[in-house]
Amino acid sequence: MSSYDFQTIESKWQREWAAKQIYKTTIDHSKPKFYALDMFPYPSGAGLHVGHPLGYIASDIVSRYKRLNGYNVLHPMGFDAFGLPAEQYAIQTGQHPAVTTEENLTRYKEQLNRIGFSYDWDRELRTTDPKYYKWTQWIFIQLFESWYNTKTDKAESIDALITIFENEGNVNIDHNGEETENFTAEGWENKSRQEQEAVLQCYRLAFQKENTVNWCEELGTVLANDEVKNGLSERGGHEVTQKIMKQWYLRITAYADRLLDGLNTIDWSDSIKETQRNWIGKSQGASINFKIEASHHTIEVFTTRPDTIFGSTFMVLAPDHELVSQITTNVQRAEIEAYATIANNKSELERKKDKSVSGVFTGAYALHPFTQKKLPIYISEYVLSGYGTGAIMAVPAHDDRDHAFAKKFGIDIIQVISSKEEIDIQEQSYDANYGKLMNSENFDRLTVKEASQAIIQLAEERGFGTKKINYKLRDAGYSRQRYWGEPFPIVHQDGIPTVINELPVELPPVDSYEAKGTTESPLANNEEWVNYTNGGVNGRRETDTMPGYAGSSWYFLRYMDPNNDQEFVGKESLEYWNQVDLYIGGTEHATGHLLYSRFWTKFLCDRGHISFDEPFKKLVNQGMIQGESKILNLGNREVHIPINKLTKEGKLTPQIFNQIKSKDNRFNDISTENLTLDNGIIPLISKIEKMSKSLLNVVNPDDVSNQYGADTLRLYEMFLGPLEDSKPWSTKGIDGTYRFLKKLWALFYDQDGTAQWNDTAASKDSMKTLHKTIKKITDDINAMSLNTSVAQFMICVNELGSQKCQNKTVLEQVLILLNPFAPHITEELWNAIGNKGFIADATWPAYDEKHLIESSKLYPISINGKTRTNLEFPLDMSKDEIEKNVLANEIVRKWLDGKPPKKVIVVPGRIVNVVL
């Protein structure tokens, strides 16, 4: 072959690899394992853009590298295929979501294969496949049939809890959730089945409860907290309101502490760990009960600052706090109800927007537990029912919001922490994290820390308070009122949720994918399916479906044993493949998928189904590749121009614009005659933004592959910069990586196609180049510094080129090094120089330092830290000798100007610095 014909080469080897199944993986105990995983994609209708493969290329490089180093590598791919876009498309067209999903998926697979990934497609999985979601349902059942034992600190069978209730009631069990009542063994016996189940629902790890939820009318479903961003749905940006509904939940809060602690054991980026810590939101403080005057009620508050309790001059309840209606005096009732109604109907977004200070007095007073002073009780929006107990002891002197409230309502402000600077506490709150107490009776002069301890201790002794840890993390909503998701294996019989053990429970056909204007899912449309009768169980099926994260929470386990129909994954596979060694994916899953996966993993570990309790040992977050949009400024508005229609230089001519217009009616009302031209070009604004179909700035990897080849695409994506960084896609630099591959080709074939390799001995320089490259590439891959690897390959090929290296062994070793990055061209040349078999089965070259050892070093000679010249000295020359030589040098003498130097620093093998 005379020139580098990537089209022929790439399609040939992709066919060969598939035909010979060289990426098929089986358990092999003679080799160490390596599990490299990509976050599996949701196959959208838009297909892949060049941003998607960034992480996939990186993990493929590591996979191929590990394989060349003798590892047995598990590198699978699959699809997270349940989801809203397919369903919304189904609503519009009446087409079953499975059909569009299948189409999109086929396209994705073609696109992925075009890039030459080493996936074992025999292990492909789809969350929508009943053979897969059978086990998603099975895990749900395990959650349903488990509770969290705080004594053993792990999940255990719910049957064990029932046995405890039967034998001793709940006296020795930490009360959970809504359950507050104590009962004995006899008390348990005397409960009806419904009452017993109501108690168990307070313990099950998958349970139902009535609660305020994020309801999105536009999507017709509730959303989890991590699916709501700034009060709008993450998908689609629709308004989200608060609604009280009975929903399924997963008790992730039971794992809050372990999810927090586990972060210290895994190799993830600081930012993701920090995001998860924030989300879990652990804070230590105290729970304190305030008696209400002339009432049997008490208000429980959570505070992180018990030391400020003597500064508390009023209390505030959330408007929807359960005590509000009970304690409000008749005089205040009308006003309170009006305020509560307005506040409770506000969406989260409206509440956040409104920063004004507002509230209403209930007419009731609480009694300060230490001083017995009367504290007026208010309700206000600034206290959230979802955090802590939904009630606060307000300390206006040391909290901003409390201060603003006190000023508005004319409430006393008492400073209890002293400050070093002069401050007017009536004017501004003092956010005192340290200092000494004042106005606090016996606690005066204690530090903040000491006082917190002492006050909690006294409160405990007197029985009105206790140490408490609070979490922001809420239980995870697990119901979605949608069609295209996993059905619950649950039948409601006599008000009791009952498990269906015949799995899978398959999605039934429905007439319409749209819910009938209720809060029920479209599944409720199929009456026949909904009414369940089977072996003594009859009732109404659960019609909600599971959320998007259900299937993705455990998929990494299924890849290990994807076709097992007896177990979710077989024991041998689990033991062998174990944890994911390297997981690559975007940061957008920081609090969703990554937290849920960790939770499910810990749960499955607790119940003895797996032997490890963190799923992903090392996590790398690839950056986003942004698009460069081209925008036409029409004065009154800006219009995005499809970038794939522009000239190679990214220019828009009137001719091109007319072509665009003829095919796309969005541009109909723009006339080319009204546009001012600059040298025959329509001026456009460039803007870096998200790569998205709607912004017409998508670059398709297929186009790049067709023009330059997949190997060039792979190299270029890595060459763009550090994997973790976000960067805009620019086609400008791609010629450089393409040229590099052509230069590599030229090492093997001259212009006439004559083979260049032979067995003449390699020069010392070539050996040095090779071993320098082996070292650099090995180190770089281990450090995931793939951009610098590509640079090193360029240096290597440039050097071998100028050395006219024709040594077959050297060239062959370079091919192995480059193979993970550019699998096609290296396979072709590997084969061409006479190797049988595939380069994937070759062995990674060993680095030998002896080729890099130098006998002398070209020292940079600096004067006052600034390099002025370079002098070569033997590496074994003594410091004194070097100094003598340096000072004798003409240039150095010129700088010295006859005077002796103040100091000469010689760092052997590195540098010489002369100080004047």
Next chain:
RNA sequence: GCGGGCGUGGUGAAAUUGGUAGACACGCUAGACUUAGGAUCUAGUGCCUCACGGUGUGAAGGUUCGAGUCCUUUCGCCCGCACCA
């Protein structure tokens, strides 16, 4: 407001424990070859300066023989969380 990350040429970016700032590319300039090409090769390219030299990693200060790297202050950008009690 709190937490995490980042500021280096015209552009993407390199730079071990502090040790030649700008590797490798893109782009640009000049030239060679030529079946005129969006191919290939050679040389140059941080900025100022004809040059000697000066200057330079967001800004200011400090530690050091020596700072992109360490410390202090400050400005700007990105991401996450946020009436969180």
